[in-house]
């Protein structure tokens with residue numbers, strides 16, 4: 370647990386002050402965002418973005434835990450004294466020792482547990498509101514946040530602040546929410562599907578006996594979907610169905626090949642099962658996203674949520690689906706801080722509710738060494754689930 374100690378000191382044995390912790394407690398994962406002050410020694414005189422008058426310079430940290438391991442999360446918060454980063458109620462500070470902003474279903478479900486184990490109250494923020502706030506913040510404030518991914522090529526997208534809206538935000542968590550975003554705080558949840566990340570992980574676990582999500586993703590990289598998927602060519606004797614635009618290699622029926630022989634589940638390689646499952650779910654989400662974008666004439670679709678995990682095959686499948694169905698009209702884009710939208714939104718809600726107490730500097734820069742996700746070769750599969758990431762930023766008194 371060296372990481373924990375790193376948080377408590379700045380390397381010169383000076384204690385680092387943690388302020389403001391926010392949580393997004395979802396069906397699969399708990400996401401934490403918290404701010405630590407820099408000790409004066411760490412300030413970079415060349416970097417304007419961290420030198421705002423009245424500003425408090427520091428880093429935003431990101432961490433996540435599986436919701437089933439919520440006790441590890443409580444222990445992490447307690448060991449690092451992160452809950453002192455909550456706020457005292459202004460109206461009556463003695464009434465409630467402190468509270469932490471929290472969003473996601475778990476903010477309701479685990480409210481009593483936080484009170485009992487840590488003595489803190491969770492102040493609930495609306496999940497959709499937080500997702501939108503987090504996405505808008507990242508798109509406007511963080512360089513190289515959004516990127517396209519097609520045929521293995523990652524390209525960062527320059528966001529024009531004056532031409533960001535409207536867009537479709539598709540958050541792929543355990544389930545999937547599709548939100549039409551028209552501005553800051555202006556949005557509508559237009560659709561959703563229960564076939565999401567939880568479906569991939571849940572079905573994948575049952576079918577392959579994998580012990581972790583990363584193992585299931587890793588298996589998919591070595592699999593071949595043609596073993597289980599029935600292709601147009603399988604039905605059309607190797608020919609394409611060009612009249613309706615289907616090539617012979619297009620998937621006619623996901624897992625459809627399993628009906629054509631007497632194979633049992635154990636006759637298939639877990640790699641191939643994982644590959645077909647990932648393809649089926651990613652393709653389906655891509656298609657439903659496109660249909661919703663079409664409903665409202667939206668050309669830009671941003672995908673968030675931890676299902677994607679920066680994984681090539683997942684992003685490629687979603688992008689191809691959007692490209693194919695929209696005939697190249699709509700664009701799928703991904704976010705580097707994919708799974709932290711809700712937690713960031715909850716983090717930013719402190720200022721809205723504490724009468725302009727604090728604001729996050731809008732020109733956040735991510736130093737090269739702060740997050741390995743800045744690397745175009747970033748492979749989240751190589752990283753530990755609970756490893757913390759951070760970005761340099763500045764929080765200031767409004």
Ligand SMILES: Nc1ncnc2c1ncn2[C@@H]1O[C@H](COP(=O)(O)OP(=O)(O)OP(=O)(O)O)[C@@H](O)[C@H]1O
Nearest residue numbers: 395396397398542543544566567570582674675676
């Ligand atoms: N280490 C992991 N363990 C479990 N699931 C993971 C992991 N990494 C990525 N995932 C995927 O991410 C999904 C959860 O994503 P996310 O945290 O965005 O949603 P959530 O907030 O838990 O769900 P919801 O918003 O529907 O309540 C999982 O269902 C799984 O597909």
Ligand SMILES: CC(C)(CO)[C@@H](O)C(=O)NCCC(=O)O
Nearest residue numbers: 474543544545546560561562563
């Ligand atoms: C229920 C939530 C919002 C919880 O995060 C999410 O899991 C979701 O959007 N599920 C899909 C539900 C549906 O629209 O069918």
